[in-house]
Amino acid sequence: MVAHVTTVAFIGIEARPVDVQVQIASGLPAFAVVGLPDKAVAESRERVRAALGAIGLALPPKRIIVNLAPADLPKEGSHYDLPIAVGLLMAMNVIPEDAIAEYVVLGELGLDGAIQAVPGVLPAAMAAMGLSKGLICPAASGPEAAWAGDISIVAAPSLIALANHFKGTQVLSRPLARPAEAPASGGLDLRDIKGQESAKRALEVAAAGGHNLLMIGPPGSGKSMLAARLPGILPALEPREALEVSMIQSLAGTLPGGRISLNRPFRNPHHSASMAALVGGGARARPGEVSLAHRGVLFLDELPEFSRQALDSLRQPLESGAAVVARAEAHITYPARVQLVAAMNPCRCGHLGDAALACARAPKCAGEYQARLSGPLLDRIDLHVDVPPVSAADLTLPPPAEGSAEVAARVEAARDLQRKRYAGTLASCNAEADGELLMEIASPDPQGRDLLQVAVEKLKLTARGYHRMLRVARTLADLEQCETVRRSHVAEALAYRRLIFTA
Ligand SMILES: Nc1ncnc2c1ncn2[C@@H]1O[C@H](COP(=O)(O)OP(=O)(O)OP(=O)(O)O)[C@@H](O)[C@H]1O
Ligand SMILES: [Mg+2]
Known part of the structure; x- marks a missing residue:
């Protein structure tokens, strides 16, 4: 007889069904796992043997054969322990086969028979729902699975509890989805920043339109401080987005306590x-930082210090919103729609342009330092701002009247306009508008157009630079709840043009 248990293999954030087939045949005693298992899966034999021993079963x-079908799909991770153990319990007639057929099973076993948490329970639960099945998972991952929706979930703390559940002697109740955390800014407020009004304005524009932002300035001017306050003014995730973000965190094993957060x-x-x-x-294969920041902010502090190879690898995800990882067997795609925020000093000593502080090599060293960034990467950044040193007068000022709450309200109102505008299109905010769509929504009024004409000629804007400016001008108009893009919006957008020109 062959016992069948359904589990999943993770390809990116997709969970593909895997059929675990367990056969106990006559022959010399053996225990083999076949079907492209990796090291963790092959080792599961020892954990399964010990866990069964712990509940008094030898x-x-x-001759025991476990086949993981389809046999040509590589199987990675420790979550195959539980389906293999359950398959054996079925083959040994300890638990009834028809009960398990309705479930997708995943979990790691301890030597004492405890079922331990594994990454990827949320995507597995979504896959189970797609297959019209329930889910058997570790007790610690239960609250996470409960977010997938209305499916039957058995979250068992140990193998013995699971066996008893299916024999009807100890019923495990369905875990409850823990409530999502309220959006929080992490206690950081824009009010802490003295002066830097133009940089704060740029941060607000970036938040309102989802634009990528580069801040350039000397050390200690508040660039890292500004970036850390961006999440506090961004709009909360929509429920659909929160689920996407949580699926990635679940795979990376970083979903805190199975709670789904609405924070970006x-x-x-x-x-x-x-x-x-x-x-x-x-x-x-693990999701990288660009995927963990999906629908949120990827902050690269000290941008030129990153390796050139690492920076250039970001170009494709920034363009397409997905990170493709090429592996020997397959290409794996993770979602990666991020808002890039970067900070850098203008040169190595950081004080370019300040005769009193700059080192002896200025301004020559600035060219070398800035040349570490590639033009195409800089081209993907809509807003470039200069963050000058804070003056002594600014530092002694009382805290500004306006804090993150006021800015967040304006950002939310601007995002609201964009949500209505982009309903039914591929874009979701101004930063994602392109081509025809951009021309249609961001064409300035006649005065604006005149200014734009002059700017294109005088500043020698490229086509990409031109589009970048239109997008920013649209966001500036949205912040004022203004239907048309006016001359003043175009003028301000021009101020956020590229400050670094690579050779
Ligand atoms: N505008 C400001 N208002 C109040 N405090 C500030 C301001 N700018 C800097 N500071 C103080 O200086 C410290 C350093 O700021 P921050 O780390 O943001 O500088 P930075 O621009 O990122 O510098 P670096 O280029 O060295 O990374 C802050 O922790 C804060 O105490
Ligand atoms: Mg810094």
């Missing part, structure tokens, strides 16, 4: 991050 001295992710990888850390991949 494996029969026969904010990731700030260190500049020593490798290409695999940024876009994903590695020995075991």
Whole structure:
């Protein structure tokens, strides 16, 4: 007899069904797992053997074959332990086969028979729903699975509890979805920043239109401070987006306590991050920082210090909104629609243009330092702002009257306009508008057009630079709840043009 248990294999954030077939046949005693298992899956034999021993069951001295079908799909991770153990319990007639047929099963086993949490329970639960099945998962992952919707969920703390549940002697109740956290700014407020009015304005524009932002300025002028306050003024995630974000966090094993958060992710990888850390991949395919920041902010502090290879690997995700990881067997795609915020000093010493502080090599060193950034990457950044040193007068000022709450309200109103405008299109905010759509929604009035004409000639704007400016001008008009893009909007948008010109 062959027992069948359904589980899943993760390809990106997609969970593909895998049929775990367990056969106990006569022959020399053996226990083999076939069907392209990786090391963790092959080792599951020992955990399964020990866990069954812990509940007082010895494996029969026969030939045990476990096949993971389809056999050509690579199987990674420790979540195959539980389906293999359940398949064995079925083959040994400990639990009834028809009961398990209605479930997708995943979980890791401890030697004492405890079922331990695994990454990816939320995508697995969504896949189970697609297959019209329920889900058997570790107790610790139950609240996470409950978000998938109206499916039957058995979240068992141990193998014995699971066996008892299906024998009817101890019924496990359905786990409850823990309430989502209220949007929070992390206690950081724009009010903490003295002066820097133009940089704060740029931050507001970036939040309102979802634009990528680059801040350039000397050390200690408040660039990192400004970036850290961006999540506090961004609109909350919509429920559909929150589920997408949580699926990625679930796969990465970073979903805190199974709670789904409506806060936009904010990731700030260190500049020593490798290409695999940024876009994903590695020995075991994992979502990278750009995917963990999906629908949120990816903050690259000290931009030129990142390796050139790592920075250039971001170009494709920034353009397409998805990170593609090429592996020996397959291409894996993770969603990666991020708002990039970057900060940098203008040169190595950081004080370019300040005769009193600049080093002896200025301004020559600035060229070298800035040349580490590629033109195409800078071209993907809509807003470039200069963050000058804070003056002594600014520092002694009382805190500004306006804080994050007031700015967030304006941002929300601007986003509301965009939501209505882009309903039914591929874009969701001004930063994503392109081509025909952009021309249609962001064409300025006649005075604006005149100014634009002059600017294109005088500043030698490229086609991309021209579009970038239209997008920003549209956001500036939205912030004023203004239907048409006026001359003043075009003028302000021109101020956010590129400050670095690569050779
Ligand atoms: N505008 C400001 N208002 C109040 N405090 C500030 C301001 N700018 C900087 N500071 C103070 O200086 C510290 C350093 O600021 P921050 O780390 O943001 O600088 P930075 O521009 O990122 O510098 P670096 O280029 O060295 O990374 C802050 O922790 C804060 O105490
Ligand atoms: Mg900094």
